[in-house]
Amino acid sequence: MRVRRLAAWTALPLAVTLGLAACGSGGDGGSGxxxxxxxxxxxxxxxxxxPTNTTETAGNQVISGLFSPLVDYDAQNKPVEVAAESVTSTDNKVWTIKLKDGFTFHNGEKVKSDNYINAWNYGAYAPNGQGGSYFFEKIAGYEDLQGKQPKAKTLSGLKKLDDLTFQVTLGAPYIDFKTMLGYNAFYPLPDAAFSAPGVLKADYEQAPIGQGPFKMKGTWQHDSKIDIERYDAYPLDKPKSKNIEFRIYQQLTAAYADLLADNLDVLPTIPTENLSTAQTDLGDRYQTSPMSSFQFLAFPTFDKDFANPDVRKAISMAIDRDEITKSIFKNSQAPARSFVSPVLPGYRENTAGAAGEFNPTEAKKLYQAAGGPAKIVISYNGDGGHKDWVDATANQLKANLGVEVVGSAEPKFADLLNKVEKKQPVGMFRLGWVMDYPSMEDYLGPLYTTNGSSNYYGYSNPDFDRLVKEGSAAATQDEAIKKYQQAEDILAKDMPVIPLRFGENVFGHSSKVKNVEMDLFQRVNLVKVEAAS
Structure with missing residues (x-):
């Protein structure tokens, strides 16, 4: 089972909590x-x-400066062309992508159709072991590239029409394919990235060559920093800053101290420990903005203790989301009572209905009537900053359901997922999700369909699967959203997971920079940020 943007963190970026390397605080007192x-x-x-192997926040932030996507998203989260001149289809199955003329890679190569086709084929070919390979599974021929001995090395659904135009044929119609193209797995690779057809140079990612607004300055200094500089031949809006230094820290608290001392310019995530004082510490340099993260507790629906939806609903009703959001997270997150993020077209408030409302009296009655277990275990990854809120949740459930409740920490996120995947007893377990692209399907499909890439709880409902499939194949966005919403209504009846919180970007910057913005994917806008002087 493949993990997509499952999040290991509670208020921190995925890679931060998976373990950082040596701190690179450094600095000489100047900007950065x-x-x-x-x-x-x-x-x-x-x-x-x-690009096809970058599935975590830190790497995505870096390559977002080195590459330009085919599409990005406007204020309504609808796709708008960037490197693409147009992305069109008459049936949502056969798509024609025309590239803008004038893009070059940082080594001077002209960007052409072959650069996308070669990069996507490399990413989809299973023996290459790319973490983002599954993003190509909707393209015709993907299955032939899977397994230890694939039948083919290239996707049959990719066809070059000319140097600036190529055609993509999907295995089935997909209304959101254009939206999907904003994800980093769909970036191109230059000819210079390959030592032979389909063979990536071993050292390519030490100094990636892209076609974005910045180029590498030197090589990746592991556990220390990555420097990039403005690419003057970039054909679109030029960055305001000449250089960006991505500085690698082991602890966010150390980065926060540097931020307060004006020795670090941008801290994308304020540490949980500093949330109570950050607004006072930073003043108007403390900022928040929408983000797409979704935190939830999942049930092993294959476990008899949690097989009854009424047990699951009762546990949800016994949790006071508002209190935990206020006391633990200082309102830096928002209580969640729906199954998709508020940033998405089609989001509706409180789709969980009564199961999402705090009602301890009714929760206890329902729990006892449904024969809920006498002991509940909440498993979580110990490397993700979850202990405080898990303990608070356990205390609420003890008090409101009258049962024994304990938190159980696994050392790493991967350890937790491995146990769940093997159906080992872990009780309830926490998970998080950050969207790959702005579509309800990007939550509903991977998380809840029977064969979803991140359905770790064994949930299966044929009607739900059918509605998600019908939404994906819909002729219009409105029709797709209607189907997706009907599917979400089924989740409210079955409650395979308990929605807990929606995240926000909570970030800060030094007095030496301005125009600091962060997007829904927790990335700093590298084109806009600039020195205040």
Whole structure:
């Protein structure tokens, strides 16, 4: 089972809580410690910098500066062309992508159709082991590239029409394919990235060559920093800053101290420990903005203790989301009572209905009538900053249901997922999700369909699966949203998970920079940020 943007954190970026390398606080007192023409930004040590293998926040932040997507999203989260001149289809199955002329890679190569086709084929080919391979599964021929001995090396659904135009044929119609193209797995790769057809150079990600607004400055300094500089031949809006230094920290608290001392320019996530004082510490340099994260508790629906939906509903009703959001998270997150993020077209408030409302009296009655277990275990990853809210949730359930409730920490997020995947007894378990692209399907499909890539709880409902499939194949966005909403209504009846909180970007910057913005994917807008002077 493949993990998509499952989040290991509670208020921190995925890679931050999966373990950072040595702290690189450094600095000489200038903006980012590198002079007034440089903006410094805290990140974790990326796992990878190959676009089709970059599935965590830190790496995505870096390559968002080195590459330009085919599409980005407007204020309504609808796709708008960036590197693409147009993305069109008459049936949502056969798509024609025409590229804008004038884009070049940082080594001077002209960007052409083959660069996308070669990159996507490389990403989809299973023996290459790319973490984002599943993003190509909707393209015809994907299955032939899977397994230890694939039948083919290239996707049959990709066809070059000319140097600036190529055609993508999907296995089935998908209304949101254009929206999907904003994800980083769909970036192109230059010819120089390959040592032979389909063979990526071993050292490519140490100095990735992209076609974005910034280019690498030197190589990836592991556990220390990554420097990029403005690419003057970029054909669209030029960055305001000449240089960006991505500075790798081991602890967010150390980065916060540097931020207060004006030795770090941008901290994308305020540490939980500092939330109570951050507004006072930073004044108008403390900022928040919408983000797409979704935190929830999942039930192993294959476990007899949690097989009854009424047991699951009762547990949900016994949790006071508002109190935990206020006391633990200082209102830096928002209580969740729906199954998709508020940032999405089609979001509705309180789709969980009565099961999402705090009602301890009715919760206890329902729990006892449904034969809920005498002991509840809440498993979580110990590397993700979850202990405080899990303990608070356990105390609420003890008091409101009259049962024994304990939190159980697994050392790492991967350890928790491995146990769940093997159906080992873990009780309830926490998970989080950050969207790949703004579509309800990106929550409903991977998290809840029977064969969803991140359905770790064994949930299966044929009617739900059918509605998600019908939404994906719909002819219009309105029709798709209607089907997706009907599918979400089924989740409210079955409650395979308990919605807990929706996240926000909570970030800060130094007095030396301005125009600091963060997007729904927890990325700093690298084109807009600039030195205040």
């Amino acid at each position: 410690g590198s002079g007034s023409d440089t903006v410094s930004i805290q990140i974790a040590e990326p796992q990878h910098l190959v």
